[in-house]
Amino acid sequence: MSLWSRIGAALLGLAVGALFLAYAFRGTPAAIVWGVLQAGHWGWPSAVVLGATALFVYAKAARWRLLLGTAPALPLAPLVRSVLAGLALNACVPHAGEFVRAFSLQRAYGRAASAVLSSIVAERVFDLFGVLILGSVALSFVRVSAELGDAFRLLAVVAASLAALVVTALAAPRLVRRIAAATVLPLPAGAGGWVLRQVDAALAGLAPVSSPALSVRVLAWSLAQWLAVAIAVQGCAAVVALGAGAAAAMLVVVGIVVAFLLPNAPGYAGSVQVAFLVTLKPLGVPDERALGASIVYQLLMVLPLVIAGLSVLRASLAKR
Numbered sequence: 113m114s115l116w117s118r119i120g121a122a123l124l125g126l127a128v129g130a131l132f133l134a135y136a137f138r139g140t141p142a143a144i145v146w147g148v149l150q151a152g153h154w155g156w157p158s159a160v161v162l163g164a165t166a167l168f169v170y171a172k173a174a175r176w177r178l179l180l181g182t183a184p185a186l187p188l189a190p191l192v193r194s195v196l197a198g199l200a201l202n203a204c205v206p207h208a209g210e211f212v213r214a215f216s217l218q219r220a221y222g223r224a225a226s227a228v229l230s231s232i233v234a235e236r237v238f239d240l241f242g243v244l245i246l247g248s249v250a251l252s253f254v255r256v257s258a259e260l261g262d263a264f265r266l267l268a269v270v271a272a273s274l275a276a277l278v279v280t281a282l283a284a285p286r287l288v289r290r291i292a293a294a295t296v297l298p299l300p301a302g303a304g305g306w307v308l309r310q311v312d313a314a315l316a317g318l319a320p321v322s323s324p325a326l327s328v329r330v331l332a333w334s335l336a337q338w339l340a341v342a343i344a345v346q347g348c349a350a351v352v353a354l355g356a357g358a359a360a361a362m363l364v365v366v367g368i369v370v371a372f373l374l375p376n377a378p379g380y381a382g383s384v385q386v387a388f389l390v391t392l393k394p395l396g397v398p399d400e401r402a403l404g405a406s407i408v409y410q411l412l413m414v415l416p417l418v419i420a421g422l423s424v425l426r427a428s429l430a431k432r
Contacts, residue, residue, distance in 0.1 A: 200421020
């Protein structure tokens, strides 16, 4: 991606974040939300959010180790560092963290960057499957707005599209290889050979998902990961004296995932507010408490991940 493309993406994210913030606070003065935060219960609920955040990172790293597949299995500690660094950079510059994760394993363990990125693509598919399962369970207990129903259908379409791409690569790797070989024919021999090597590495990176038993384990870690986020959401709600049930917290997770598919401002400003507001408002939650819970989420989940991720960024990129 060129410098101007990065600048354009950053400006687009800032614009979307500003629009989301304006929408979220259009009828709720910031002073009222500040009052809700000042009166918040910041003790035990905060510990719940921080503990759930740690569980989220651990589950994400454990699942990634399964998706990376090829022997020898990588130790978990460096994967946790890479995951933290990736999450931190994603919160600052959307989607930058995936390339840092790929580069970190390339430098540390010689894993091909394209193979690592393939594991991250498979990770996204299982992310969406896990969120869809949680959303389906939640929708069986609560009634939602038409907007959230549309967002849920969008998530299903994205998950199905990614799954179709992964299944195609797994079912017909030779076809994918032939298409890639035909595509690079106009390129110089050196460049074409490099592209084909990346395609081969990418196909190898998807190989672990071809095992049904391993896919079940990956899906189980995906559910654990998003259940941890739902627990964190419940903790954020408890801080502002909002008794959000498990179903409501799961719906907020769906809203967060949909919002994060869009261009985002640093710290997901605006996106988190809209996700909490749109999902909780139809359940009768006052706007100021939904917005307060969203700010608590950024303070107790997003901010610690950014601080922890940036603190281990140098170590995650160290060459071994």
